[in-house]
Amino acid sequence: MTKAPDTATTPPRKRLFVTLMGVTCLIVVAVIFLAWWIPNRGLANIHPNLPHVVGIIVVALSGAAILGTGLLVLTTALGKDIFLTRFMRLVVIKFLLPVIEFVGRVIGLDKDRIRQSFIAMNNSLVMSQRMRIKPDRILVLLPHCIQLSDCEIKVTGDIHKCVQCGRCSIKGLVDIGRKYAIDISVATGGTLARKVIVEKRPKLVLAVACERDLTSGIKDCYPLPVIGILNERPFGPCFNTVVDVSKIDEALNQVLEQEKPVDAR
Numbered sequence: 643m644t645k646a647p648d649t650a651t652t653p654p655r656k657r658l659f660v661t662l663m664g665v666t667c668l669i670v671v672a673v674i675f676l677a678w679w680i681p682n683r684g685l686a687n688i689h690p691n692l693p694h695v696v697g698i699i700v701v702a703l704s705g706a707a708i709l710g711t712g713l714l715v716l717t718t719a720l721g722k723d724i725f726l727t728r729f730m731r732l733v734v735i736k737f738l739l740p741v742i743e744f745v746g747r748v749i750g751l752d753k754d755r756i757r758q759s760f761i762a763m764n765n766s767l768v769m770s771q772r773m774r775i776k777p778d779r780i781l782v783l784l785p786h787c788i789q790l791s792d793c794e795i796k797v798t799g800d801i802h803k804c805v806q807c808g809r810c811s812i813k814g815l816v817d818i819g820r821k822y823a824i825d826i827s828v829a830t831g832g833t834l835a836r837k838v839i840v841e842k843r844p845k846l847v848l849a850v851a852c853e854r855d856l857t858s859g860i861k862d863c864y865p866l867p868v869i870g871i872l873n874e875r876p877f878g879p880c881f882n883t884v885v886d887v888s889k890i891d892e893a894l895n896q897v898l899e900q901e902k903p904v905d906a907r
């Protein structure tokens with residue numbers, strides 16, 4: 643079987659998203675300034691103080707854009723919930739991402755690179771909230787292409803049917819599920835994934851998928867926090883994909899509620 647180039651093995655970079663955020667912030671400030679400056683000459687004809695009032699609003703909006711960008715960069719750099727992280731996630735997911743995707747398209751950047759960067763930024767924001775969640779309120783969601791295509795057992799619906807032959811990543815994931823007593827579901831598409839989330843009502847989802855599915859999943863699930871882990875696609879998209887199980891282990895360690903030490907007395 644010929645190996646297709648794998649885009650997911652390169653670690654996702656927050657830096658690209660941060661740079662694009664900076665560029666977007668400058669564009670927004672320039673647009674705000676022009677929106678004030680152009681009609682400014684006519685405003686004085688309505689009332690002599692109007693240019694000053696509108697000027698103050700423009701400065702406040704520009705300041706909010708610059709401060710917001712700075713706060714986002716600082717939150718992800720320090721990995722701490724400094725201020726309004728949940729609100730910032732909303733801004734990034736609902737408003738910044740579409741604008742950044744547009745800016746990226748205009749300057750000819752690869753869509754998947756922007757999405758990788760967005761996923762890394764989203765993960766940073768979720769982690770910076772330093773949540774500690776009980777195992778039964780965490781859901782690990784996998785795409786069905788992670789299972790070997792010629793495996794005769796169907797693990798969709800119940801991953802524990804896997805007999806752990808070790809030919810695909812499902813084996814390691816069953817081990818992780820048992821180790822942490824975590825619910826792991828395999829979804830055959832977005833509709834089933836949404837249904838599983840509605841049924842299980844998790845407080846956090848750890849999802850494995852490609853750039854496109856993770857990006858849309860993170861958007862659709864808001865305000866539910868989602869940590870995205872990219873799958874590797876050595877044989878091309880949606881076929882015998884692989885996930886680095888240690889990344890899931892690492893992410894779970896950061897969000898799972900720590901067991902209280904048993905009192906020795």
Ligand code: SF4
Pocket residue numbers: 789790793794795797804805806807808809810811812813
């Ligand atoms: S580990 Fe083996 S038994 Fe389990 S799903 Fe993969 S191929 Fe099938």
